[in-house]
Amino acid sequence: MIQVSQALTIVAENSSEMPTQKIQVNKALGYILAKTVHSPIAMPPFRQSAMDGYAFTHSKRHQYDVISTSQAGDHVNTKLEFNEAVRIFTGAFVPDDADTVVMQEHVMANEKSILITNMPEQFANVRSKGEQIQKDDVVFEANTLITPAAIGFLTCLGITEISVYKKPKVAILVTGNELVKPGKKLPKGKIFESNSVMLQAALQTVGIKKTKVYTVKDKLKATKKALKEILPQYDIVLISGGISVGDYDFVKEALLANEVEELFYKINQRPGKPMFFGKRNETLVFALPGNPASSLTNFYVYVYPAIRNKMGFSEIHLPKLIRKLNADIPNTTGKTLFLKAIYDETHVEVLGGQSSAMLNSFAIANSLLIVPNDAEMLKKNELVTLLPIGGF
Secondary structure, three states: OEOHHHHHHHHHHHOOOOOEEEEEHHHOOOOEEOOOEEOOOOEOOOOEEOOOEEEEOOOOOOEEEEEEEEOOOOOOOOOOOOOEEEEEOOOOEOOOOOOEEEEHHHEEEOOOEEEEOOOOOOOOOEEOOOOOEOOOOEEEOOOOEOOHHHHHHHHHOOOOEEEEEOOOOEEEEEEOOOEEOOOOOOOOOOEEOOHHHHHHHHHHOOOOOOEEEEEEOOOHHHHHHHHHHHHHHOOEEEEEOOOOOOOOOOHHHHHHHOOOEEEEEOEOEEOOOOOEEEEEOOEEEEEEOOOHHHHHHHHHHHHHHHHHHHHOOOOOOOOOEEEEEOOOEEOOOOOEEEEEEEEOOOEEEEOOOOOOOOOOOOOOOOEEEEEOOOOOEEOOOOEEEEEEOOOO
């Protein structure tokens, strides 16, 4: 059995980045850039008007003759005398002879001339060429997350294809004779299977939207066969249940029989102690506890950073927050505790229902409070560390 810090290090060291692929920018949402992108053009590519109004050469004059119009999409480089202006619209080309745009609300106008009633500063309302970015400047560094705004910015620069890290293919294998699919009649002695749906939802929070769910009974032969089929097809395999030491827990034996290298088994923590982490070639295997709260805790602490590492994120772990504790918390276990909690701007409250089988408190928690294994007591108003899990 190893400590949490050791387990985190082993997961990070063994979850190397996925291969890269070229992808259309409009399909790249949620991917991570594999290569730095440089701009092929300046943006804006010419001097633009930031307002609907009139372009002119700034002076002490207030009255100007309007000699032409510049609409967005036009490129008429009108020659202007000192007393002349151009009717102009937002995004339109500003003639070389003009240096300022006065907004239309600040003029009195007829068809042929304007009188400026509120004179702007020189160069006002003119977007310089390359104001956002110059040609060949860095648009985004490698390891940048592609967001809707990033897609918009890349597209406005004329970039249609980028190099990203592939997203890992993930499978979920659910074990247990006691499980019944939701929607069916629940016989006595059975429970509804919820971990696969829960894990699929958790995977979506890290950008994995498509997963395949497999089920298997608590039989060694069936478990070995299922893993033999699944392991070669996926980059990450999550297994729910069957990893403890009961008479019907066959997952570890089946994994070893399928040549999965054991990197660690069991962590000095609560909940979530009986977890197996292994590797076969480049496929990562997380055998998670069957108890729902244990399974979800270990997803956030270990699976989440492994997936982010493979996807190319530079920061792979959930961020850590510091808050004041609102009550004493004893720890007589010698284990690291991950307690379901709710925090606000200043304090954190540990919830009831901390059993590894309970999801009711997890469903309203917005954080996991970390109690170190060597801390026998955390005192009220002491600063403690949280992992935020809300806001998805």
